[in-house]
Amino acid sequence: MRYGFIGLGHLGRHLASSLARGGFQVAVHDRDRAAAEPALKLGATWAASPAEAAKDADGLITCLPSPKASESVITAALPGFKPGATWIEMSTVDEDTLARLAAPLSARQVDVLACPVTGGVHRAEAGEITVLVGGDKALFDRHRGALQAMGGEVIHLGGHQQASVTKVVTNMLAFIHLIAAGEALMLCKKGGVDLASAFKAIKASSGNSFVHETESQVILNGSYDIGFTMDLACKDAGFALEMGRRFGVPLKLAGLMEQIFVEGRAKYGGGAWSSMIVKLLEDSVGEDLRAPGFPARLEAS
Known part of the structure; x- marks a missing residue:
């Protein structure tokens, strides 16, 4: 072939x-x-x-x-x-x-x-x-x-629709999980929890997610380098909301997520890594989410 x-x-x-x-x-x-x-x-x-x-x-x-x-x-x-x-x-x-x-x-x-x-x-x-x-x-x-x-x-x-909907759903969940992971880590930091230990605890808990295991690492490093941009995130969030309207599903969390990403793109630019959405929280609280020992970029296993 x-x-x-x-x-x-x-x-x-x-x-x-x-x-x-x-x-x-x-x-x-x-x-x-x-x-x-x-x-x-x-x-x-x-x-x-x-x-x-x-x-x-x-x-x-x-x-x-x-x-x-x-x-x-x-x-x-x-x-x-x-x-x-x-x-x-x-x-x-x-x-x-x-x-x-x-x-x-x-x-x-x-x-x-x-x-x-x-x-x-x-x-x-x-x-x-x-x-x-x-x-x-x-x-x-x-x-x-x-x-x-x-x-x-x-x-x-x-068919084509089923593949398209499923892909958009996976990204919608990833963006929601990313925002939630940032809030969780910030709550740990303000509560005096060592962030490296917090990462391990969340990973070993019922609150774990694929996004936490991956994107939380480059957030804690400070590079935010996930290879996926704000522009792409906003595009895919828009697809999710459009599908929600078409199929009559009230996507309340997804709607809030999209607003947050639009704000992040306006502040950091469309070419910024999507993981920088957590920086909105860091900037508003005045605290960085950093811990030693985490990679600047996720490597192939």
Whole structure:
């Protein structure tokens, strides 16, 4: 199987490298040529354009920061698709955008799989990120090997909508947990608890979460480097609220979470790491959440 891969950012560069490492033929493209170097060293080839990445590929994989970026790339790649190929969208996009972009592909006999990923950059680097798959089961089976090369758990959830909703839900929960973890650590600090000990206690308790185990570490270090930005968090929080309105679910906690992230983006900028949302609390209280022995960046396991 031959694949094109477009979007070599914080996540995409690791996914493309895993695909090349898995023995697949991969042609990679990104606006930043230097971002392709890790995959190229593993045997991938460089494609000069999105259309070239799609040319002769059984699947074109995209991992991009926004629906606007996905639209731009797919429009540019359209002439390169061959009949019978598949567009594998690993970005987080809304279902309406996916359906709109799929229409001209369908006219060229190109199928679509929605395959957003969740679990963080460090898991992508380790080849252990979770892949959420939406689309025809036979089509999923055709590309299962490539998806398994990039991820740990690969879960088929049904159609495009089911994959999109599930991905947005995982991010919604992560953002809520992040805010809650910051408040919990601050309460411990103000109560005189050593923060390194507090981290261990929470991790070993019923209050633990994946977000605490990961993002709390870079908060306690002070780097906040989780490889995910405020802009991306606000985009995905907006998707959650829109789905809540569409399905008639009152997302009260998610609504508050979105307001907090909009405030954080306004204060620290859209390119700031999303974990810096906890800095809003640090600044308002006048206390930093720092402890020795925690990493500046989560490493692949």
